[in-house]
Amino acid sequence: MLYTFSAAGVENLLRDHYGLTVTAKELEGYEEANFLVKDEQGNAWICKIAGDDHAPAFLDAQVRILDHLAASEVKGYFPQVVKNTKKEAVTHLIFPEEIHYLRLYTWLEGQPVVTVTGTRDIYASWGSLLGKMDKALEDFSHPAMHREIRWDVARALDARDQLHCIKDPEKKRLAAYFLLQFEMEVLPHLHRLRKAYTHNDANDYNILVRDNIVSGLIDFGDMVYTVLANNVAIACTYAMLEATDPMEAAVALVAAYHQVYPLTETETDLLYYLIAGRLCISVTTSAEKAAAGSDNDFHFITENGAWKLLTKLITINPLAMQQAFRTACGFAPVIDNAADYTPLLADRKAHIGRNLSISYKQPLKIVRGALQYLYDDKGRTFIDCVNNPSHVGHCHPVVVKAIQQQAARLNTNTRYLHDHLVDYANRLIATLPPSLEVCYFTNSGSEANDLAIRMSRHYTRQKDVIVLDHAYHGTSTVAMELSPYKFDGKGGFGKPSHTHKALNPDMFRGPYRADDPQAGEKYAADVDRIIAELKGEGKGPSAYICETLLGVGGQIPLPPGYLKAVYASVKAAGGVCIADEVQVGFGRVGDAFWGFELQEVTPDIVVLGKPIGNGHPLAAVVTTRAIADAFNNGMEYFNTFGGNPVSMATGLAVLQVIQEEGLQEHARVTGNYFMEGLRKLKEKHAIIGDVRGHGFFIGAELVRDRTTLEPAVPEIDVIVEAMKQRGFLLSTDGPLHNVLKIKPPMVFNKENTDSLLAHLDEVLSSM
Template structure:
């Protein structure tokens, strides 16, 4: 409001138009001027003055709705309209040629709910009050309430335009995730829901409390014609805001509302996401106000608790919330905690290859993913500590929207020109040393490793490949031939003639350990020995392939200087050096974007997979111009799906998220914090023999005896199962299956870390 009304002016207006002699006190307000006015006899009113930006028709609607409700069951808990001396509910005022509209309402006594300790009685009273009010409004209508309004939950998608104003990456990602769910879950269901004229802003400052009763609901300035359930969802949002158990508090309000004005199943099933939508509108609006330079404290009054509730909300399985609301209303539950998966397991056994394993003694049926969280069909939430393909988080909104937009536009192959192909190639090589400049796109890390070996054999005209013992490079025939983890294991076919195993450079239990400053060069000498034996037999080497941090080999960082010596030996023999970054690339190691950078080397070929597409089937081989030219020998290389527009849009989005959200630095800081916590547990629990890793690539090796290094098996399996029961998904790795592997989505945070360490400590105590 450009013009500022003084207390003296308001006093004169009250005398002139209402024949009331009053004292005046200015109040804060969102977009109207508000004044508390009192008569000498104690009667109190609120005077509201709106400028020309407020439509008179909508001001009239606010008057009419209060008049409609005056005689209802909740009439005494609502303000009454005070008419002017001409019998009008709206008083027209003109000052200096500008038009203003004044309304006077009775004053309601009570404390804002925000200032009152939460209580079941209040939650129930609020639900009952809203149910009665909405029932009373069933016969009301006003055309001015049919409006397009940003605070209408049905319009929550608009809030997405303001995400850019949220500075904190974790907050922006969280709000973006819930707005994505609004688009995909809520929006399609809205047309089938009941619509009504609703208050639309039963927030904790508009709800007034006296003792344990609702004494009033004020401020009808957000009224709108929209889905009926939105009114309840907004109230639930603010009930949850300060509750110790937010979901339980909302259930109390929903049950009381339903008892007075019955809900439908479809309405209760959307409440979880509608609460999230309200919070997203709130926090994005606050962010936009801050960006615009607002100093109005009312614009930010709910911001901090709203973020806190959003952060809590994502830890609640949506199915658990839906089930709780259904049960509160007496509807058929969604969850049967006692149900087993016998039928599903039988079908899987009958029609899916039996050597496709299932994790955990009690299988999980995961039905939704949310950043670092996974939700199962029984209402449980799990913190994902091991699914590294979902690099930037399950259902990351930026990645999902990029995929949705592109697949709705075009998906074809690389025989046609498309900007995404070269745009992504350019973006990808910008993260690599200059010599790595030619890209080939595939669908999986296995396929990429296969292609890399094929390229090395073309370039060198040799067949023999050096790998590390216990290594794993994929499931294709060639990749299996490079994987001692497979060919030496149960059902394996044995070591192929052209594959040669170098020592696993394990500094914990290998030949050269942490106390040996020359461990790296000494392990690398084994690569030279293999080369020398090949040369003695008249053979050369096509390639040396090595994960830049070892995965199934035991979550092992390479010793300092290892790759420098190994690469030098291979290149001196005419071979190529292949860095397998399928597990560790794209900033996971924190201190660098690529694992090979930790060793100060530049490979001839880099193989990428898993994190490159955040779980989308995308992989890549990036190599030098010389290797690419040698591979271009007249035989066309064509991959039906490799480099398709959807995959390229996905890859671009992943790189965008890593950059914009600072995830590499996040992995460094949080990963170091994580390992520090594990080392503290190591000092307490003798079963932890070693803690190692970089960033979010962490291993904790468990042993029965720190001297003999006897592996703690089956103890580690007991620990993994116990952690799963506590809501943390971990797995095991290493040649002896005694290493806890920790490779969470990059959005895993310190709160998740603290929770995991706390529960792991308790589980280890129980052993």
């Protein structure tokens, strides 16, 4: 406990114990009471009073480290200890119930660096002073500095205990992501890194500046014996906080430090993650203080800046920062910009099927993922605008931890009992209409669609399937037979006799347009036509399968009333209605959790694909009890790893993230904001013929002429390549390959949206 000390009380204490006649002024402090004191001659000191929760041995360590530095080459840059009239460095103030400890130090002139505009000279002198100090402390030691404190960056993972205090899901996810990376990248090296007795808090309030160079360093209250590089990382963190170019500031500091006290390659390579670790400690501590109701402004003094820098840091490819630090220190580069991918492409061509295509004219080699960002091997960062299998974001920390932990315990087949299998099935069906109550788990959407057709044929005793023209349902043999996109395309085998194509309900360029209120029923009539033809042949449909928003067909939302009319006709003919939710399910459409809900229908079978596992090989078929019973005909259905414990843990984690982070509502709000921005661009650029979609399932169809609807090809390819050069990964879709498809990870935000729209506007204006 810390008593309340008044300025007058401090003046009396200093008169009694130090023989000084002074005036005192209280200053802000984190854990101690701090006072600026002056005498009539203008001499100034800093008086610090600690409560009984401060160990006397550690206060002694502060005294001894300052005495050590006062005798070194960097004397004058640090406060000096002033002893009391008994020649003691620490004055014990004894109260009835506890002891307090008073120390007096000389006052250092200068402005805290937070109050001035950062310059390269400041960052360089900051690094230089820190390096000189650490070099001077090579022969210093004190047992009290071997302690455990939350501000030790080596203990950054302890911040996970406070993550729950962060209320904003996006911020919590960001901090958790960087703590995961700290675990993966730093933890394996910690035991081998150099250790040192460090100041541990060379922040922008403790670094003083005079005449545009660093003049001093104060406040040794966070000292600890820890990894030496942590001291550099902390200084970098606060240099970067308000810098116009954060990486440039950090590089200037590191280069100057290295010049006087050389770092190792490993230390420089880890600085990116150590900086992030320090920021995570800061924001989680502030969140904990806020949750506890703290009204001490000092507890939140860097909170906004720390979040701003964390948000900036994730947009910087770690390789780019490693390269910059290595270059500053004269180490070998980690990036070879002169190297191309010729050897890798040759190996791929020799040993990988040649009909596996590569995106973009200049291929990308992606080496890391970070939520909505992707990092390549050249140090570039890309915003992923199209990778829907990474549903809740690349390397989402909750999902990654679930996979790691379950993989470390058990992964085996489903012939053994395991709680995760039924737990996930129960969680999954809770999101669906009550009639959909039986689950089958597979490893891919293709496999799931294959199984769904097989089940429909068992149930109906029919074989014929109705699909939409231009549809795509996967890569298995059965799924290919359901995919006009494949069997009618180059190298295709043509339409099988048991597959029947209905009109693609395209209200932009189809026969029935958006201005026709009956478009849904008119497109549905084409399904009636097929059913009637089958009936004339003495057959009925086994199934009607349709994506509830069309992907390869052109990012097309279905017309109002379309599925309601189609489902009624198919069911009346004895067929099964299959909703392919592989691309659009799990909240992506924003206004609903499932795409079929937008059409106010309930399918007989729902097919789910890789997004339910965030790209992990997990897929599912969910159906009615009646269809499941018909499928249970005596032949066992066994899928060796469909429903394995790791996949089920993954699925549970994805559902948890969607619900706890409010990602469906996020997709609705941000998706609508995105489409509004695209429609504004449409008003400005005639090449945008149509903007459509729901939530984070968006299409922008590009045309050369809005009357003839001539597709803007190859213009769209030029646009996609230009956007890639600007750091945005987009792709094309549609029968005419003229639709920009936008299906980003669900963590894509408004800042990403604004940036994309601004760059797209520039690209379109330049054409």
